[in-house]
Amino acid sequence: MTKTAFARHRRSLKFERNLALIFGLLGLTLAIVIALHWFLVLKPTLRAEAESRASALAQAQAQSIERLLGSGLPAERLRNELQTTLDGMLLIKDQSTREPFIEGIALTIDYDLFDAPGGNLDLVQGRDDCAECFVAHIPLYHPQDRLLIGIATCYSNPAFLEQLLNDVRVNLLWVGVVFLCLISFAWWETDRLLRRLRESESNLRSVFEAAPFPMVLNEDGQLGLRQANRAAKAYLDLREDGSEHFSSELWLTLYAAGLPTDVSEPRETPIPAADGTPRWALVSAIPLQFSGVPSQLISLADVTELKTIQDELRSASLTDGLTNIYNRRYLYLRLTKEVDLVKRYHHPLSIFLFDLDHFKQVNDTFGHGVGDEVLIQVASALKGCLREVDVAGRYGGEEFLVILPHASAPEALEVAERIGAVIKSLQWSQPALRVTISGGVQQYKGEELDEFVELADRKLYQAKTDGRDRVVG
Ligand SMILES: Nc1nc2c(ncn2[C@@H]2O[C@H](COP(=O)(O)OP(=O)(O)OP(=O)(O)O)[C@@H](O)[C@H]2O)c(=O)[nH]1
Structure with missing residues (x-):
């Protein structure tokens, strides 16, 4: 494993550990929130609710006791009736738990207010002490004159509250389990997604690398x-x-x-x-x-x-294959550019168009091969006569064009005559061979490009008609 790959692997492990930690903390937080909610909110609320329900039930039952106390029955009979009523109350059961609602009742009568001989109506039925029970003290009023004549203490059974709490606890547990399952699923899905992402990243890396x-x-x-x-x-x-x-x-x-x-x-x-x-x-x-x-x-x-092929092709498209100097296409492109420069900067520009004299005769006498050799040597000699800014090319069969930027007609004429002299002095493989040129020099005066060349061509023609081996300026 390379150093970079190892660092990447370590980063990935660290990321997985962090992810597991995040999801673990999420689960733990959820468990703590549920537990806190249970102990601080749900349990006290449910307990208060159960207490208030037990108290309301005891209150409702106490009305039958009040009725008896106001019935005016003789003391002994009243005591028996009260006992029977209290026993009846102890028999009322919660349908869901089959547990009695009330576990014990204690009656304490204020005999002064009740206006009866004291003692014998204070009754305790069922359990008189229940640690877990809800204890409700229900005031007892005389039904006619609404005087407080006693207190009924009811001990309500907490079993139905336990049942309620158990139900809620189970539900809460389920909610917790479902949440933990969801968190585990989210963790698993995230992990799977990350694995896929890593896979696709690794594939991309492989493609990138390969x-x-x-x-x-x-x-x-x-x-x-x-x-x-x-x-x-x-x-x-x-x-x-x-x-x-x-x-x-x-x-x-x-x-x-x-x-x-x-x-x-x-x-x-x-x-x-x-x-x-x-x-x-x-x-x-x-x-x-x-x-x-x-x-x-x-x-x-x-x-x-x-690029090399392109350059070669470009060069081939602008160079004459035989003489290896520029061809007519390039000469035209270059001349267009030079004319544009003259129009912008107004410097002189001249051209020299020349043609080999009696070249047909050369071919006919010495053969086409010798004719080619003449063309090659003339081109080579031509290059040697020019400045760096000058451009020479083969304009046609045995016709050549020289572009002379920054040269006035007299200056160009001088160059043209030098070229003529150099070509005339060339030595040939055929001792009898003599090569001379006729040409015309023209300075640019604002005419169209074709006309500019045409003017030089006319001078070339004049040189021919004047007897050849000369330049007309
Ligand atoms: N060897 C050879 N000859 C060529 C080439 N291109 C043109 N020519 C020949 O050049 C000759 C041109 O002949 P003409 O146009 O009659 O001109 P000329 O004989 O030079 O006579 P003037 O120009 O009037 O002096 C033709 O015979 C062409 O075949 C070439 O690439 N190689």
């Missing part, structure tokens, strides 16, 4: 590269710079040359190899977010070979 062309990932505003595939490391001679970034002289050159800003417009950039060999790369950049940081995915395609 891509046969150089690809690098550059964070905006950073010189060092965040990622580079094998091809890029080799192509750009990249090295790790110690901070998990890659860099090299070649990358810095490419960066300094400017990266393309438009996805649809890749840019051809010269990137010499580490050993200085000239190379060209087609650079394209796709903007993207990498770990939340604005970045660019830069891919390079080496187009050196293509």
